[in-house]
Each structure stands twice: as C-alpha cells, then as structure tokens.
Amino acid sequence: MSALTWIASASLAAWVWLLVGQARFWRTDIRLPPGAAPGGQTPGGTRDAAPGGVDGRWPTVAVIVPARDEAEVLPLSLPGLLAQEYPGRAEVFLVDDGSSDGTGALARRLAAQQARGGLPLTVTSPGEPEPGWTGKLWALRHGMALARERTGAEFLLLTDADIAHSPGSLRDLVAAASGARLDLLSQMARLRADSAWERLIVPAFVYFFAQLYPFGRVNRHSSRTAAAAGGCVLLRTEAALRARIPESISRAVIDDVTLARAVKRAGGRIWLGLADGVESVRPYERLTQLWRMVARSAYAQLGNNPLVLLGTVAGLTLVYLVPPLTALAGSPVGAAAWAVMALTYVPMLRYYRQPPWRALALPVTAALYLLMTLHSAVRHHRGRGAAWKGRTYA
Incomplete structure (x- = not known):
C-alpha cells in the first residue's frame, strides 16, 4: 500500500x-422528552393542565436574562419572552450587566409597550463583577438570588438576550422537565443561518458540538458526559442549590458545559436536544x-x-x-x-x-x-x- x-x-x-x-452524534431528531405533547399540550391533554405534582399546579418559574449591550436584539427577543403563555406564575428578571447602549432602559420601554397580561419584568444591575467571576455568571448570580428572594421559584429559566422563544416555549419546557423528572433541561437554539458566512459556518458549529458532546450520551444518566446550551437552560432551583450554582463555576468561560457538569456530578438528571421554538436572532453576517x-x-x-x-x-x-x-x-x-x-x-x-x-x-x-x-x-x-x-x- x-x-x-x-x-x-x-x-x-x-x-x-x-x-x-x-x-x-449526527441525529437531529432529539427534541423535548415526553411531557410536552404535540400541539403544545401537556400530558394531561389540555393546554392548561398541570404537569404533575402533588398539589396539581404549575411550578413557579423565574426567567433570568443576563444582558450586556443588547439593545440591537432585545426588540426581537424580549417581547416574545414577556408574552409567554404559561399557566402558572412566572416573572422575568433582566440583569443589565454594565451596558453602555441603554439596554436596561430599552427593556423597560418594551415591557411598558407589552399588552396587558404579559409576564412582569424586573430590570436590575449587579455592578462590575468581583474578582474570580466572569461577567455572565456574576449577572446570573445576582438575578438568581433576586428571583429566589422575590418568587421562591421552583424552576429557573436561564436564557440569553438574543434568544427568541415561541409563545408556548416556557410551558413546554416546564412540562417536559416535570414529566421526565429532569433537574436541567437545555435546548440548543436554532442559530441564524441567513448570510453566506452563516450558512457555511453555523450548521457546522452545532454539528461539531454534537460530535464532541453526543446528545444521546449526555442524556444518559449513567454517562459522565455532560453539556448544555447556554441560550436556553431550564434548571430546578433545588438542583442549583445542591450543585452550588453559580458559585461553584464562577470562573468558567464555557459556562453552559461547566454548569451541566456541576449538576450531573451532584446527582442531577440532565437533558440536551435541539429546539423548534427557540431561536437566536443575533446576526453574524461577516x-x-x-x-x-x-x-x-x-x-x-x-x-x-x-x-x-x-x-x-x-x-x-x-x-x-x-x-x-x-x-x-x-x-x-x-x-x-x-x-x-x-x-x-x-x-x-x-x-x-x-x-x-x-x-x-x-x-x-x-x-x-x-x-x-x-x-x-x-x-x-x-x-x-x-x-x-x-x-x-x-
């Protein structure tokens, strides 16, 4: 030869x-686990049926959005988040991480323009990160602490400012996590692939990620492989406290994968898959x-x-x-x-x-x-x- x-x-x-x-690793049919039935219905068969639990109610959810200089994308993402059709109690906490483009003020204006009945919004700022913290995790720390204090939320939805959610996204995420008894459920948002460079590079980005962290292996409780997609992570508050999130990962640059590892090491059940109603609106045209x-x-x-x-x-x-x-x-x-x-x-x-x-x-x-x-x-x-x-x- x-x-x-x-x-x-x-x-x-x-x-x-x-x-x-x-x-x-090449499979792309790994979507929300049983718990979110077709058409956005829950296992009970009706749109507003609770997804289980002894008291028959939907869990309280706090949505945490760390945002730094996101005025360009907020008008495309925040209105949909505030308009979530969630049958239980949910609140949005946008953490303005030292923005210089008016991100916080814009978020307040968008909330004021929202039709009555939308999720309540709190805009807060943690100040500059302390030594030993990355900016995003410092913002999440502040938002999570405030959310626990005000709402006693059972679930935390950690989502980026450039992520647009379909109207039933939060309901389906909670139903799936409850039905499958998951401590962390993450959907990899569908990234924008409109420009020539996006079409060349973006699908491969997700393909390489799945090759490195095969979703089927991540979702196996007995496997040590752990990963998450930081744009959309639904996390049980109890699991976050057990894994000391975010303090235990305060220095992480790749915070989503590190978060999933911490939860899984602490005995939590995690799941990762591709999304249908969760999309990134951030353009990467060059x-x-x-x-x-x-x-x-x-x-x-x-x-x-x-x-x-x-x-x-x-x-x-x-x-x-x-x-x-x-x-x-x-x-x-x-x-x-x-x-x-x-x-x-x-x-x-x-x-x-x-x-x-x-x-x-x-x-x-x-x-x-x-x-x-x-x-x-x-x-x-x-x-x-x-x-x-x-x-x-x-």
Whole structure:
C-alpha cells in the first residue's frame, strides 16, 4: 500500500470509529422528552393542565436574562419572552450587566409597550463583577438570588438576550422537565443561518458540538458526559442549590458545559436536544463576527493546554482535511471517508434548511475552525485570553 492509501485508511478508520462509538452524534431528531405533547399540550391533554405534582399546579418559574449591550436584539427577543403563555406564575428578571447602549432602559420601554397580561419584568444591575467571576455568571448570580428572594421559584429559566422563544416555549419546557423528572433541561437554539458566512459556518458549529458532546450520551444518566446550551437552560432551583450554582463555576468561560457538569456530578438528571421554538436572532453576517464568537472560547475548550491543541490540530487534519485531499489525489479510500463525513452532516443541514450538497464543503468549514482555534491559542498566550464585549478573562 502507498503512503497515500495508508493515510486515507487512517482517516476512514477514524470515521468508522465515530460512526460506531460516538452515540449517533449526527441525529437531529432529539427534541423535548415526553411531557410536552404535540400541539403544545401537556400530558394531561389540555393546554392548561398541570404537569404533575402533588398539589396539581404549575411550578413557579423565574426567567433570568443576563444582558450586556443588547439593545440591537432585545426588540426581537424580549417581547416574545414577556408574552409567554404559561399557566402558572412566572416573572422575568433582566440583569443589565454594565451596558453602555441603554439596554436596561430599552427593556423597560418594551415591557411598558407589552399588552396587558404579559409576564412582569424586573430590570436590575449587579455592578462590575468581583474578582474570580466572569461577567455572565456574576449577572446570573445576582438575578438568581433576586428571583429566589422575590418568587421562591421552583424552576429557573436561564436564557440569553438574543434568544427568541415561541409563545408556548416556557410551558413546554416546564412540562417536559416535570414529566421526565429532569433537574436541567437545555435546548440548543436554532442559530441564524441567513448570510453566506452563516450558512457555511453555523450548521457546522452545532454539528461539531454534537460530535464532541453526543446528545444521546449526555442524556444518559449513567454517562459522565455532560453539556448544555447556554441560550436556553431550564434548571430546578433545588438542583442549583445542591450543585452550588453559580458559585461553584464562577470562573468558567464555557459556562453552559461547566454548569451541566456541576449538576450531573451532584446527582442531577440532565437533558440536551435541539429546539423548534427557540431561536437566536443575533446576526453574524461577516466572517469576523463568527470568527470572534468561536475564537473567544475555542482554546478554553481545550483547557488552554498546548499538548491538547497539538492533538486537536492533528485530529482535525486527519478526520476532516485528509479525506478530500487524498480523494482529489486519486484515492478511493479517501473518497469513501469523504462520503461518510458528508452523509453524517446532511441531517444537520436539513435541520438548518440547507441543501444536502453543502455537506461536501464541510472540510472547508473545518479548516476555518482549525484556524479559529489556533488564533484563540495565540490570543491566550499573548495574555488577551477570552475577550468578549470589552472584558478579557485569563
């Protein structure tokens, strides 16, 4: 066998292992677990039936929205959150994390314009983070403490300011978590994929995440794999207290995955899947915007470890770049590896309403992610760390 065939065979073997050993990571049919019936109805069969519990009522929910300079997206997301059709008691707490664009004032105006009957809104500000805290987790700490004090909420919905919820989202999340007895339920919001760069990079972002944290394995209580999507996390207050959230994860840059790990380590049951009625409205029309989004935490995902970085570069090259290169050089083995890669990507493209032929361009996207990861490492070693909205974390 030639060296070309040996290299292509190694890549094909890697893809066979991914197919067999990564809990069918390519699946996109993992949606809310039993508890939210079709049409937004609960297991009782009627829209307002309580999702279980000895007192036959819907749990009280506090919705916590950390927001820093989000005036651009709030008009697209906050009205829908305030208009949730939730049969129980729910309140929204928007934590203005030192915004300079009038985020807090805009939130108050949007609430005032809301039709009567919407969820009540409290806008609060925690001040600058104390040492040892990232900005988002400091905001969540403040919002969660205020919500527990005012509402005694049994569930906390942690959702980002750029996430738009369909009218029945909160009801369905609570019904699903109650029905499946979950301590943490997270839906990966459908990200925007309208611009050319979004269509190239965004579906792959979710695909790579699912490959790293297969949803089927995350959702298995006996598995150690844990992950969540920070844009939409429904968390039992009892589980948060048991896992000391957010104090135990105060330094986390990748806060969603760290949160899920803490809850699961504390004995909690967690679930992660794709969303239908939860969408991000944040636009990423230029490559620089997407690059910044990925690069700010890519090296932190690798533990800021140079050896892990080298292994990641080698792995991405073998798995994603070798197949097309060897196939174009005439290797049928390389072509087979490329075909397997493309086929596993097609379900995610369909979820994002993209044509299947785009799967052939996945190696190009992988090469961009590789460069973003290297850039993230360079920034870290230059002391610029994970930078986001004017803050840099070591």
